[in-house]
Amino acid sequence: MAEQELPGVLILDIGGTHGVLENLVAFLKKHFRLITMKEFLENKKEMSKKIQSVFMFECRPTIDRELLESLPNLKVIANSGVGVDHLDLKMISNFGVKVTNTPHAVADSTADIGMALMLASARRLVEGCQISISRDTKYFAVDWLGVEVTRATLGIIGMGNIGYKVAQRAKAFEMKILYHNRNQRKKEEEQAVGAHYCEKIEDLLQQSDFVMLVVNLTPETCKLIGKRELGLMKPTATLINISRGAVIDQDALVEALQKKVIMAAALDVTYPEPLPRDHPLLKLDNIIITPHIGTATVQAIRMMAEEAITNMLAVLNGQPIPSEVFPR
Numbered sequence: 332m333a334e335q336e337l338p339g340v341l342i343l344d345i346g347g348t349h350g351v352l353e354n355l356v357a358f359l360k361k362h363f364r365l366i367t368m369k370e371f372l373e374n375k376k377e378m379s380k381k382i383q384s385v386f387m388f389e390c391r392p393t394i395d396r397e398l399l400e401s402l403p404n405l406k407v408i409a410n411s412g413v414g415v416d417h418l419d420l421k422m423i424s425n426f427g428v429k430v431t432n433t434p435h436a437v438a439d440s441t442a443d444i445g446m447a448l449m450l451a452s453a454r455r456l457v458e459g460c461q462i463s464i465s466r467d468t469k470y471f472a473v474d475w476l477g478v479e480v481t482r483a484t485l486g487i488i489g490m491g492n493i494g495y496k497v498a499q500r501a502k503a504f505e506m507k508i509l510y511h512n513r514n515q516r517k518k519e520e521e522q523a524v525g526a527h528y529c530e531k532i533e534d535l536l537q538q539s540d541f542v543m544l545v546v547n548l549t550p551e552t553c554k555l556i557g558k559r560e561l562g563l564m565k566p567t568a569t570l571i572n573i574s575r576g577a578v579i580d581q582d583a584l585v586e587a588l589q590k591k592v593i594m595a596a597a598l599d600v601t602y603p604e605p606l607p608r609d610h611p612l613l614k615l616d617n618i619i620i621t622p623h624i625g626t627a628t629v630q631a632i633r634m635m636a637e638e639a640i641t642n643m644l645a646v647l648n649g650q651p652i653p654s655e656v657f658p659r
């Protein structure tokens with residue numbers, strides 16, 4: 332097919348295609364005429380008719396009504412990543428546009444970050460690294476003990492693709508695995524990893540040494556963990572968040588960490604991202620914060636792009652869509 336006949340895809344990335352690995356740009360180019368945001372803005376009249384898909388490589392900038400109004404032939408917005416909380420799904424659907432995501436591509440790398448945060452927090456890796464760098468000769472390991480993850484109890488809130496991958500990894504650490512799902516008990520997964528279902532989130536919070544949040548951000552899960560929930564956790568427990576920052580009431584978390592209501596927190600996500608320089612969470616010593624790097628691996632980024640391309644092609648070719656996201 333000649334390049335001008337390829338369906339246009341708007342690469343919604345800050346600036347250009349810089350976040351998209353070079354070999355992916357080549358892969359995208361096989362199927363689409365790539366149009367960067369810059370190119371689109373410079374020549375809106377001509378470009379807007381060509382664009383049939385939007386490929387979102389980052390959560391920002393988001394899709395607003397103005398952009399949708401300017402794309403009369405748009406059929407699909409392909410989000411790289413599983414979370415679509417940055418998109419107004421109802422509004423997009425009212426424009427007759429489909430939304431897809433990449434739940435499979437993100438699962439391993441995000442589960443790995445959950446495990447990495449749990450282990451790093453339990454074994455105080457960041458402090459250890461700082462001690463090594465400062466070459467503090469007065470340091471004694473016995474003043475500064477971590478806790479073991481092996482055979483501890485892990486409570487997973489949200490047993491979807493990622494939650495299940497976390498459970499598989501936790502099994503290798505001989506952990507006792509509890510899980511809570513708002514809507515659905517996952518009997519097959521339970522059996523495969525030996526997990527125990529907690530119908531009430533309270534039971535999971537009370538029993539777990541590590542609580543890991545792996546839910547999507549929705550109106551129901553916004554501030555799912557607040558003062559009351561933190562108060563139910565063990566004083567020796569650690570809260571790990573690999574979902575979205577707003578799933579935790581951050582003010583309540585600051586207070587819980589300051590007063591040692593829980594032992595520690597390890598967050599890959601916050602709100603906003605990044606936190607302002609003077610945010611109280613940044614002043615605590617019982618916290619680890621990483622900059623939303625759950626899917627920041629060479630492999631995950633490639634797989635996300637591939638999954639997104641498969642979704643876009645399915646929509647444009649009128650075939651069954653592997654990962655469509657519907658408005659709720």
Ligand SMILES: O=C(O)[C@H](O)CO
Binds near residue numbers: 413625
């Ligand atoms: O939603 C996801 O999959 C990750 O957070 C990447 O944005």
